[in-house]
Amino acid sequence: MTEPTRIGVTGATGRMGREVIAAIADREDCAVSFAVNREPDGETVDGVGIEPAAEFDSLLTSREPDVVIDFTGPESALEYVQACTDADAGDDTTTTTAFVTGTTGFTDDQQAVLESAAESIPVLHAPNFARGVQALVNVVGDAVQNLPGYDVELVEAHHNAKRDAPSGTANRLLDEIEANGEFGDRTHGREGEAPREEDEIGVHAIRAGNVTGEHEIILAGNHEEVRLTHRAEDRGVFAAGAVDAAVWIAGAKAGSYDFADVIDA
Numbered sequence: 001m002t003e004p005t006r007i008g009v010t011g012a013t014g015r016m017g018r019e020v021i022a023a024i025a026d027r028e029d030c031a032v033s034f035a036v037n038r039e040p041d042g043e044t045v046d047g048v049g050i051e052p053a054a055e056f057d058s059l060l061t062s063r064e065p066d067v068v069i070d071f072t073g074p075e076s077a078l079e080y081v082q083a084c085t086d087a088d089a090g091d092d093t094t095t096t097t098a099f100v101t102g103t104t105g106f107t108d109d110q111q112a113v114l115e116s117a118a119e120s121i122p123v124l125h126a127p128n129f130a131r132g133v134q135a136l137v138n139v140v141g142d143a144v145q146n147l148p149g150y151d152v153e154l155v156e157a158h159h160n161a162k163r164d165a166p167s168g169t170a171n172r173l174l175d176e177i178e179a180n181g182e183f184g185d186r187t188h189g190r191e192g193e194a195p196r197e198e199d200e201i202g203v204h205a206i207r208a209g210n211v212t213g214e215h216e217i218i219l220a221g222n223h224e225e226v227r228l229t230h231r232a233e234d235r236g237v238f239a240a241g242a243v244d245a246a247v248w249i250a251g252a253k254a255g256s257y258d259f260a261d262v263i264d265a
């Protein structure tokens with residue numbers, strides 16, 4: 001039997017960190033190597049002790065995880081990926097720790113830092129680890145191409161503690177929409193007196209209560225309407241996808257990967 005993939009978990013007591021630890025516990029092909037947060041208070045998550053994030057670098061060298069799963073924030077994700085690249089000697093003397101991040105809200109510059117880390121270690125970034133969202137990404141371009149001139153609006157809804165808007169998933173879907181049609185500006189929310197521009201894409205971010213994550217693309221014209229909707233019912237769906245990605249990427253070549261690579265493998 002092959003050795004289980006050893007996974008380091010950041011943001012371990014966050015909404016997603018907890019789900020990731022639970023998802024790892026559900027499987028036999030992987031195990032938690034260590035789990036960190038910034039201010040551990042002796043708490044455990046599913047029996048896993050939480051260690052100080054300040055010790056992340058030394059945990060990388062002492063525990064040698066195959067991969068780190070990160071759901072934190074853009075700045076911290078970059079600090080963690082940098083630590084993984086720094087710990088990698090680029091030869092056989094150290095274990096290369098791959099980096100899987102589901103963190104969203106990166107600026108273009110921050111995204112570039114993630115890309116440059118991928119020159120020395122395997123890095124997989126996905127704004128959404130639900131397989132249904134990947135299916136939605138795959139079909140939305142076709143829908144747009146088949147309905148030229150239709151109005152396109154995107155509505156996403158999340159819990160009231162989410163920081164970034166629009167969501168990372170919304171931005172990914174918008175990129176796909178724009179790559180498949182002739183569009184003008186993205187209009188974030190709408191107010192005032194003028195009707196919508198024919199070619200604008202309306203983008204609406206709802207933040208309320210405990211909503212796990214919903215994305216809907218509306219294509220409307222010619223006295224008809226198509227709605228493509230994904231609704232996550234439980235954060236476990238994201239965690240399961242991230243752990244699939246971690247097991248898949250362990251031992252991969254340095255490079256930049258996304259969740260489609262995992263699904264297509």
Ligand SMILES: NC(=O)C1=CN([C@@H]2O[C@H](COP(=O)(O)OP(=O)(O)OC[C@H]3O[C@@H](n4cnc5c(N)ncnc54)[C@H](OP(=O)(O)O)[C@@H]3O)[C@@H](O)[C@H]2O)C=CC1
Binds near residue numbers: 017075130
């Ligand atoms: N790709 C996907 O499928 C999904 C992506 N996400 C994304 O994952 C990220 C986290 O979401 P969620 O779990 O809901 O958020 P939470 O706020 O619940 O948890 C994030 C954790 O990250 C840590 N953290 C935040 N900022 C920093 C920092 N500057 N330095 C170090 N650690 C930090 C905190 O942990 P502590 O302070 O304890 O160390 C916090 O508990 C978001 O970007 C979200 O959009 C969410 C769901 C699915």
Ligand SMILES: O=C(O)C1=N[C@H](C(=O)O)C[C@H](O)C1
Binds near residue numbers: 104212
């Ligand atoms: O913050 C969240 O909760 C989520 N964030 C991701 C995003 O920004 O797209 C994915 C999911 O919708 C949940």
